[in-house]
Amino acid sequence: MVPFAGFEMPLVYSSILEEHRHVRARVGLFDVSHMGELRLSGPDAARLAQRVFSNRVDTLKPGGVRYGVFCTPEGGVIDDATLYCIGPEEYLFCVNAATAADDFAWFTKVHGELAASCALRDETARTALIAIQGPEACEIAHRVLGAKGPRPRRWRFAETSFQGAPLLLSRTGYTGEDGYEIYLPAEQALSLWSALIDASRGAAHPIGLAARDTLRTEMAYSLYGHELDRSIDPLKADLARFVSFGTGFIGEEALMRVRDSGPEQRRVGLILAGRQVARPGTAILAEQIIGQVTSGTFGPSIERSIAIGYVPAQYAAPGTQLGVEIRGRRIPCEVTETPFYSRKT
Amino acid sequence: MAAKKDYEIPEDCRYTQSDEWVRIDNDGARIGLTDYAQSELSDVVFVELPEVGSQIEAGEPFGVVESVKAVSDLIAPISGEVIAVHQALDEHPEWVNEDPYGRGWIVCIEPEDAEALDSLMSTEAYRKHVEERAAS
Numbered sequence: 001m002v003p004f005a006g007f008e009m010p011l012v013y014s015s016i017l018e019e020h021r022h023v024r025a026r027v028g029l030f031d032v033s034h035m036g037e038l039r040l041s042g043p044d045a046a047r048l049a050q051r052v053f054s055n056r057v058d059t060l061k062p063g064g065v066r067y068g069v070f071c072t073p074e075g076g077v078i079d080d081a082t083l084y085c086i087g088p089e090e091y092l093f094c095v096n097a098a099t100a101a102d103d104f105a106w107f108t109k110v111h112g113e114l115a116a117s118c119a120l121r122d123e124t125a126r127t128a129l130i131a132i133q134g135p136e137a138c139e140i141a142h143r144v145l146g147a148k149g150p151r152p153r154r155w156r157f158a159e160t161s162f163q164g165a166p167l168l169l170s171r172t173g174y175t176g177e178d179g180y181e182i183y184l185p186a187e188q189a190l191s192l193w194s195a196l197i198d199a200s201r202g203a204a205h206p207i208g209l210a211a212r213d214t215l216r217t218e219m220a221y222s223l224y225g226h227e228l229d230r231s232i233d234p235l236k237a238d239l240a241r242f243v244s245f246g247t248g249f250i251g252e253e254a255l256m257r258v259r260d261s262g263p264e265q266r267r268v269g270l271i272l273a274g275r276q277v278a279r280p281g282t283a284i285l286a287e288q289i290i291g292q293v294t295s296g297t298f299g300p301s302i303e304r305s306i307a308i309g310y311v312p313a314q315y316a317a318p319g320t321q322l323g324v325e326i327r328g329r330r331i332p333c334e335v336t337e338t339p340f341y342s343r344k345t
Numbered sequence: 346m347a348a349k350k351d352y353e354i355p356e357d358c359r360y361t362q363s364d365e366w367v368r369i370d371n372d373g374a375r376i377g378l379t380d381y382a383q384s385e386l387s388d389v390v391f392v393e394l395p396e397v398g399s400q401i402e403a404g405e406p407f408g409v410v411e412s413v414k415a416v417s418d419l420i421a422p423i424s425g426e427v428i429a430v431h432q433a434l435d436e437h438p439e440w441v442n443e444d445p446y447g448r449g450w451i452v453c454i455e456p457e458d459a460e461a462l463d464s465l466m467s468t469e470a471y472r473k474h475v476e477e478r479a480a481s
Contacts (some may be wrong), residue, residue: 012387012414015387015388015442016387016388016412016413016414017388017413017439210413210414214413274391275390275391275411275435275438276391276393276411277390277391277411277413277416279416297413298388298390298391298411298413300413305390305391327393327409
């Protein structure tokens, strides 16, 4: 167990490699209750959501989920989040644990500036989040939630109940595998966890934070504090498809300037020639140091050492030969298309 | 980790504070990482080996073990010349986890001073060293 953003979090249950491969081959359960939940409800909920969120809100219908970021006026990323449209006047943001308090303060400030008529609630402490991910995940969840239970499609969610408590079943994830992220009151979390384990008849293994990180790194999903922070804009971070211009979100004007001139730096995926691990902070080399690794690991499913980092735009084309400096030695690497891993379906 | 594990600590080896083992066999002094060390590191994915013919010095790093989680120096238990390195670990770094005292051996050296082993820990002393850390 390791402390993380005020929670005691499981880092590894058995072995990182085993846990990782089990999710890709079968199914894994993640307790990610540390994630923050911020609810907006009232006539101006959509207006406030759009002001803080880079992706488009007005076309998001009840039952829809969308990914995006919150930006500073300068275009730096305050956090990344998924937005749930519960109803025309009700939205839920799922945000990172370590940044939830900053997000809430930011929302409160913007709420004041807009004189918005909507309530703002931080539901992090009372909300649990269990992710079930892997090829067998949906089937197991359906067993627990009943044959007549909802079966939302990708990037959709449904509200249902479990043992009388409200439950939000979201067909999303952070692993690259199919599955659900399930929000429910903290009191029911343990029962749901046990029910999923039992219903899986031994197939579902608990997965720690470490394997969650190797799974997301193989998918080249950003992790706040690594690929994203207030000094990085979403265009440079390869998140242009989650930025919707013309919606009036804070940071839009700054990002238009970045879009028009082209980002000076870009996020790239790297595959190393050796099996050494390029840890965060590792220098990326061309003729000299040109950038830094933000995430790096051995990719258990692709069996290659992989890294994500930022380099000047002229080095960002897939196929570009670069190096990383590990313990004073230059290890060759190649800029590659991401995700590193793609599911065989 | 709260659960107390029963680590394998064979009687025919000597041990270092930094969790290497040494065993004298027909080839020379064979060196590897202990069961405790491999368990703490978990998921070894890369072992950086010294060159055959190079000299390693007691107390000095001679290689590196990388796991998914962490990177750790290999510290020479005794001084000597490297007479063999376990090249198969390039392909099978997981052997360090699976069989730390057997297939997971890392280098074999010709000891400069055969009596240097006497300064290292016995099984019993090393067990205490492991338990002290497991308790903290």
